[in-house]
Amino acid sequence: MTTNATQSRYRIEGMDCASCASKIDTAVRRMPGVSEVSVSVTAGTMTIHHDNTSDLDAIAKKVKGLGYSVAPLTSGRATAPNRTGGEHDPGDPAGHDHDDHDHDHADHKGDDHATPAPADKMEGLHGHDHGPTDGSWWRSKKGRLTIACGAALIAAYAIGQFVPSIASYAFIAAMLVGLIPIARRAIMAAMAGTPFSIEMLMTIAAVGAVFIDAGEEAAAVVFLFLVGELLEGVAARRARASIQALTALVPKTALLEENGQTREVPADSLAVGAIILVRPGDRIPADGVIVSGEGSIDESPVTGESTPVSKGVGANTFAGTVNIDAALRLRVTAAASDNTIARVVKLVEEAQESKAPTERFIDRFSKYYTPGVVVVAALVAIIPPLLFAGQWGEWVYKGLAILLIGCPCALVISTPAAIAASLSSGARRGLLLKGGAVLENIGKVTAIALDKTGTLTAGKPKVTDIIAFDRNEADVLKYASALETGSSHPLAIAILGKATDEKVAVPQVTDAKALGGKGVTASVDGTEVFLGSPKAAGERVPLPAEHQARITALNDEGKTVSVLIIGDTLAGAIAMRDEPRPDALAGLKALTDAGIKTVMLTGDNTRTATAIGKQLGIEVRAELMPEDKQRIVGELKAQGFIVAKVGDGINDAPALAAADVGIAMGGGTDVALETADAAVLHGRVADIAAMIDLSKRTMANIRQNITMSLGLKAVFLVTTVIGITGLWPAILADTGATVLVTMNALRLLRSPTA
Incomplete structure (x- = not known):
């Protein structure tokens, strides 16, 4: 891997909860040369900013040592041509320069977008897998571990019924099935700079429960903890799939035209500039420009537009949209890694890596909150027996329950889950x-x-008025469109578009000439025809006062007016404006x-x-x-x-x-x-x-999440201290709060009216 770049991105597999991101962030941030780390749970990505002293192989090994698989991501973005700098309004009456008319169609070639090499795969250790990213949950390592722990717990209960004398040992064995992987992760996290991880709190509580002869509860608590993590993984997978599902819209194959022949090729192999055929009913396999054909395109998968959009030659198309009713030939304008959908997915993933102010505050708060919970739990376990003659077993039990209640998972995930959704x-x-x-x-x-x-x-002028002076409106539009045929000027395009809408039969012209700053002339059926600015028209034939007043009124409405002269007769005028x-x-x-x-x-x-x-x-x-x-x-x-x-x-x-x-x-x-x-x-x-x-809905959701996570903890903290609840309700409070917060955040995936 290259070490001279200032930014590197990675795909992280097996990361499905807020504590995962926190541990990776802490570990990588401590590596030499690393200045900034951004980790997204929902996108499953990590971006690091570093200098030339960083050993990227060592960084990858550090993350793998925490139990995750790592693969570098190469950038799929390319530089697109810039649009023009200044704001120009085609509707400006002063800005219509007929000298800019171009009666030759320019051939606009697509810009080359370099296709990045595929990211090199790096084998990782799948020791930490909070939930499936592909396939069924029970096929994931965490799913299999949860099932094994549950089966061991059931077996321990059965043994306790038939051989009560060894029941406690059976429950300890059942607990160890799930606790050993948890403890290993806790130790790895502690060595990487996160001593107060959720796994560490869980390990301390479970081991402590064994020492006070609560092995049965310890085994059940470990199982419930694994179930909670599995549910977090499933919820995170749903949030991740909501955006990644966009990539499934792009078809896998395309019909490529070469040397007059059409053949099927992989869509991701299409080069910029290639010509492809899209049949009626097919999804468009790449961003492109229509070079022949005209029809309706359903763009709802990409833009959310409810009705199909009619498009013809020169119109842009998006990958993943559906061609409805006509065969279209397209010129590809972006490689698969740089099409509209790929860019949207990448932008959202990058956005999920940048923390919101509320999220940063919660992160800072949890760094003090978790050690504080450990201190409070220790004080609850020690002070009553030492100072007030309390029973050690009873108060140690309460201290362990408080340790579990204090797990900050629900609090930490309250903000990023809502923002990601x-x-x-x-x-x-x-x-x-x-x-x-x-x-x-x-x-x-x-x-x-x-x-x-x-x-x-809209940024494009449209014909708003056709004024008949000596000829009828149909003739005015017919002759004007004849003179503008082939021009790429925005006002010419507006006139030609109106002629197409009105199905006007456009006559042929000869001897067409552009007159700098004035307009254009041509011969139609042997008669000279002029179309241009009112000032230039007035130099050819007198403009009656009433016609001049009409033109001035149109100008006052922000419209550009072109005057038509046929022979020596003032035939009419056309007004255009960039409409709202x-x-x-x-x-x-x-x-x-x-x-x-x-x-x-x-x-x-x-x-x-x-x-x-x-x-x-x-x-x-x-x-x-x-x-x-x-x-x-x-x-x-x-x-x-x-x-x-x-x-x-x-x-x-x-x-x-x-x-x-x-x-x-x-x-x-x-x-x-x-x-x-x-x-x-x-x-x-x-x-x-x-x-x-x-x-606004997101911030309201975050406030709800924080209230739920802290509120549940406060309630169970009080009930535990006064002896109403114990270890089981404690872990249910933590797991339940995490699941509630995640599911509440996922409501944001629905539309406001849902």
Whole structure:
């Protein structure tokens, strides 16, 4: 393994509870050269930051010595092309430069994404296996150990019935079946820097019970402890599967086109730029761009959209979505390790490794809490017999019970279990949050600054008005689309899209010419036709006052107007604007109803921004440079607001960095996902409110978990001291609290309406 990197990631098998992560963290953090360790129970991963003095082989052996298997993970991410830096609104009347028209289609090649070499496998010691990661629970080592311990306990009861004289020895033997592996793990953890592990508390309590002639209870307690750990493993497996199940959406094979032939190949072997055929009803095996064909695609597995999306040539497609009704040919744009689903899974796993403030507090608290429990248990066992003539057996028994009650497992897992479930639930709904800290903070937001283009609006202009002056509307659209055929200008695309929707028969043109800064001309059926700005049109033919007034009114609404001249006749005009997203109004209302201040920050001209702002009912700040947006975010924070900035993640980088939480809107590109703290994958404004709601529900769930874990312990602590409960109820209290906390956290995997 290479030792000159500053970060290394590993897959850890057999780690299914909070104490596992804590022991690994403590052990690895003590290794030379290691500066930071992040361990995710739910993702089953570990990331270490280290310098060149670190011996990565020794680190792997240290983790294996604790009883886990270790395999290095190589990065599957590649660098995607950046989007343009500045915010440009195609709906800006001043920004329509017909000189930019390009009547030749450009061939956009896919960017190469290097396919990483598979991670080298490292054989590990499976001495600690809290639960199955694959297959049935009873086939795992922990499952087999629990079954063996239970069988030994039943056998001990049977022996006690038939040969009472050796019953105590039979129960000790049954206890040792489960206790020996637990004690071995406790010793390993102590040697690695975690002397007060849950396993150590369990070992002390079980051995102590034998010395006070409570072997039967000791055996039962060990068995119940193993059952509790097994249940933790099953619950952790369910949480892990909720996000990993996304990878199962991608088909294993694909139909590759080569030299005019089609053959079936493994989907993970597809190279960027390859052409594949996707038949109706098939799942799409890779991220790609449609090169031929048009049809509906069910994107609900990836984006959560309830209705199929109609897509044609040039449209992007996601791996794992379903092609419904037409054969499509796609050009692959991302390798299997870098497709949308792979990126989402990797981002969630990385997010689960970053601890939330509440989680860090609980970790620090437990470091003092567990030794404190040992001290209290010792005092309960010793002080009454020494100072108040209490019975040693009775008070030692109570001290051992307190030791079991004090196990911090439920408390430690209360926060990470809820956060992991929320991160997974959010990812399945297209809401990516990069870690527990972001998940906590976004629920505290009191002001949100949103971009206009591509955030509140779709980022693509659409035809809003067709004005007939001398010709009818159908003729205006027909001639305009004829002149724009082949152009890649956003306004040309809008006109051609409208012509397609209206099923307009577009005539052929000849002698097409782009006139710099003015428009475009061509000959249609022997007649010269011009389409361009109102100013350029006025230089060709006079614009009557009433027509000029109509154009000015459209401009005041933030619309771009192109005027059509056929021969020497003013034929008509077409108005276009980047329209608000369909859910923008409802999404902003959801935010304001939640008491959150909203403001639009845009670099577009005041007229366009004001028109959109009036339509959406949002405060507008326009004609801003990137540093202006950053300044305004700072001003909001100075006023006492907790600010979120929503944008495309590139042109608003300064403002995103200045905000308490940065949120990227878009389709899950590398740029959008890596720039901000969170991302809304399918671009719905309403999803910002959904993200805030998810945060609030998560924090409420964490408070419930902490209350349950500490509350149960407090109740059983009192009942144990006054003699009502003993060892059995103590371990049931710990195991029960852990299971309750985990199952309560898993409720977050469901949708809010479930």
